[in-house]
Amino acid sequence: MLRRLTLPQLLFGAVLGIAGGIYIYQPILEQYSRDQKELKGKVKLLQESEEKRN
Template sequence: MFKRLTLPQLVFATVLGIAGGVYIYHPIFEQLAKDQKELKEKLQLVQESEKKS
């Protein structure tokens, strides 16, 4: 009834699954990186203004 998958089929399915996950979640990772960059820049501005005060 069920056939066993060969090693190349398993590797292909694994690669396809990982690539699909990266493709789906890529915009989320981009947004997180953008948000972290903006927060870092704001933190630097606050620190620079505190140094001047």
């Protein structure tokens, strides 16, 4: 009664798992990317304002 999974079934399951993970975590990764870009912009502005002071 115990059947093993065939290679195509394993590959299909792996692809579905990876695609599902990307689908679920995509909004989190996009938010992280936006936050990092925003922080880089703020750091650049702070550096420019410090250079003007000196």
